[in-house]
Amino acid sequence: MQKIKYKRVILKISGEALAGDNKHGIDTDTINEISNRIEKIYKMGVEVAIVVGGGNFWRGRSGVGMDRTTADYMGMLATVINALGLQDALESKGIPTRVQTAIEMRQIAEPYIRRKAVRHLEKKRVVIFACGTGNPFFSTDTTAALRAAEIDAEVILLAKKVDAVYDSDPNINPNAQKFDRLSYLDILNKELGVMDSTAASLCKDNDIPIIVFGLDNPENIVKAVLGENIGTIINK
Ligand code: UDP
Numbered sequence: 001m002q003k004i005k006y007k008r009v010i011l012k013i014s015g016e017a018l019a020g021d022n023k024h025g026i027d028t029d030t031i032n033e034i035s036n037r038i039e040k041i042y043k044m045g046v047e048v049a050i051v052v053g054g055g056n057f058w059r060g061r062s063g064v065g066m067d068r069t070t071a072d073y074m075g076m077l078a079t080v081i082n083a084l085g086l087q088d089a090l091e092s093k094g095i096p097t098r099v100q101t102a103i104e105m106r107q108i109a110e111p112y113i114r115r116k117a118v119r120h121l122e123k124k125r126v127v128i129f130a131c132g133t134g135n136p137f138f139s140t141d142t143t144a145a146l147r148a149a150e151i152d153a154e155v156i157l158l159a160k161k162v163d164a165v166y167d168s169d170p171n172i173n174p175n176a177q178k179f180d181r182l183s184y185l186d187i188l189n190k191e192l193g194v195m196d197s198t199a200a201s202l203c204k205d206n207d208i209p210i211i212v213f214g215l216d217n218p219e220n221i222v223k224a225v226l227g228e229n230i231g232t233i234i235n236k
Helices: 028-043 068-091 114-122 140-151 184-190 197-206 220-226
Strands: 008-013 047-052 097-101 126-130 155-160 181-183 210-214 232-235
Touching (some): 008 028, 008 140, 028 047, 028 068, 047 068, 047 114, 047 140, 068 126, 097 114, 114 126, 140 197, 155 220, 181 184, 210 220
Parallel strands (some): 008 047, 008 155, 155 210, 181 232
Antiparallel strands (some): 210 232
């Protein structure tokens, strides 16, 4: 049995990742496939907390001409749809889960309470964090950094559609250069677009490593928790 390097992780799943090829909404095959990946590390004994995005339904910046705070609240609500979809997919596999929302909606999910979230993880429940930070002008990447710091997660697994960080878009530029490792400052200075600067600064200040990898390869997530080199690692 291989040794697990990261025993408590935050897995950040963007809304787009749940849409499959549709780019919008939730694709049930895709969400089931992602749940299979999560099941693998869950069964290895890793404590898994998930931060889910909402971009497959709505992003605050899509609301051109709208009040930004309203547009952002719409985005936060979008994350709840994804969180419930993920909860359903995981529970259909027999994995116990709890959804916690940063904006109270008690009929649907628990409110975010840090100590309860930690207790759920200790009791081997997967915790899904919805509504981002609960504040407009933030992103779910920043939420991942914040929750990771709060619950003492050892790493952020940033699941992307591309398999790593590149110096330009590999789908457009066939000569795009892949980075195996980057520092937090590289992310901040090079504006690589992998995550926003608020999220990167929070990870830097709290020394939380980030592994950027593609979810398409089913073994990637397992390799990530074992500490094997995949995708791009971002650290000091
Ligand atoms: N959002 C917010 N505050 C937060 C997290 C998210 O206002 O703390 C809003 C914001 O409008 C964002 C949307 O929710 O565009 C969806 O989140 P995000 O764009 O991070 O999702 P992803 O790109 O990961 O799917």
